[in-house]
Amino acid sequence: MLKKIDRADNFLALHSVFNCPLCHKNLNAVGRSLACENRHRFDLSKKGTLYFLKKEIKSEYDHEMFEARRELILAGLYEPLLNELRSHCKDKFVLDVGCGEGTMLSLVGLGVGFDISKDGVMMASDYVSDGLEFVVADLTNLPFRDNSVDVILNIFSPSHYDEFARVLKPGGKLIKVIPNSDYLLELRLALYGEANYSNEDVKIRLAEKVNILEEKAVRYVFDLPVALRAKLVKMTPLEWGADEAAKLKLAGNPLEKITVDVTMFVCEL
Numbered sequence: 001m002l003k004k005i006d007r008a009d010n011f012l013a014l015h016s017v018f019n020c021p022l023c024h025k026n027l028n029a030v031g032r033s034l035a036c037e038n039r040h041r042f043d044l045s046k047k048g049t050l051y052f053l054k055k056e057i058k059s060e061y062d063h064e065m066f067e068a069r070r071e072l073i074l075a076g077l078y079e080p081l082l083n084e085l086r087s088h089c090k091d092k093f094v095l096d097v098g099c100g101e102g103t104m105l106s107l108v109g110l111g112v113g114f115d116i117s118k119d120g121v122m123m124a125s126d127y128v129s130d131g132l133e134f135v136v137a138d139l140t141n142l143p144f145r146d147n148s149v150d151v152i153l154n155i156f157s158p159s160h161y162d163e164f165a166r167v168l169k170p171g172g173k174l175i176k177v178i179p180n181s182d183y184l185l186e187l188r189l190a191l192y193g194e195a196n197y198s199n200e201d202v203k204i205r206l207a208e209k210v211n212i213l214e215e216k217a218v219r220y221v222f223d224l225p226v227a228l229r230a231k232l233v234k235m236t237p238l239e240w241g242a243d244e245a246a247k248l249k250l251a252g253n254p255l256e257k258i259t260v261d262v263t264m265f266v267c268e269l
């Protein structure tokens with residue numbers, strides 16, 4: 001079996017999708033680094049990841065949150081959604097925008113995941129293998145060449161449609177997943193006593209920016225495994241704004257079921 005760093009080297013040799021976020025020239029593999037003709041250089045980390053940010057962007061998503069997410073994803077929380085995504089990612093080169101700890105990408109396809117969170121990408125490096133790579137980068141200045149990816153996955157994370165249009169190949173697709181009003185309904189009710197989330201603004205902006213080819217709602221109730229019930233509240237930012245009494249009450253009586261209610265949009269740019 002290849003060690004992590006060897007697998008990542010292999011990836012760099014096999015795939016030429018990166019460009020320089022500083023001067024936008026192509027990056028090419030030089031030893032354990034990527035370099036452009038203007039001698040900007042990005043070194044592969046020991047864990048096999050690449051770091052493209054000029055200065056660190058503070059992310060509120062921490063290790064504990066990514067760990068909870070990973071455990072719930074591996075336990076099947078998003079399985080019906082992942083099945084939808086798999087059908088669009090099969091045999092494609094995928095870019096997962098806002099990949100977090102990388103678990104979703106590892107379960108649906110092959111390609112590159114990026115996130116602004118160093119913690120997330122460090123964890124994602126567990127999945128570095130032939131054809132999978134994870135990088136820390138800026139959404140507004142993607143370190144990828146023009147026309148270089150087949151599918152962009154954009155799951156519960158911000159978008160930059162101009163950059164998406166630039167890096168997608170002709171005929172490539174953006175797959176955007178957004179929460180609907182009942183997403184994590186039981187958790188919202190437990191923490192806030194009400195659930196009044198609306199995704200209308202996101203939908204309006206999406207329709208202005210892209211051509212929507214397909215719109216599919218995916219809704220189901222997931223039975224939370226006993227061992228993971230306390231993790232649910234850790235995996236989202238929802239608890240940050242909740243009051244202590246509600247959090248304590250929930251901790252004493254964790255949810256047994258949770259609603260997943262999302263819409264998947266398949267788009268052209």
Ligand SMILES: [Zn+2]
Nearest residue numbers: 020023036040
């Ligand atoms: Zn450069």
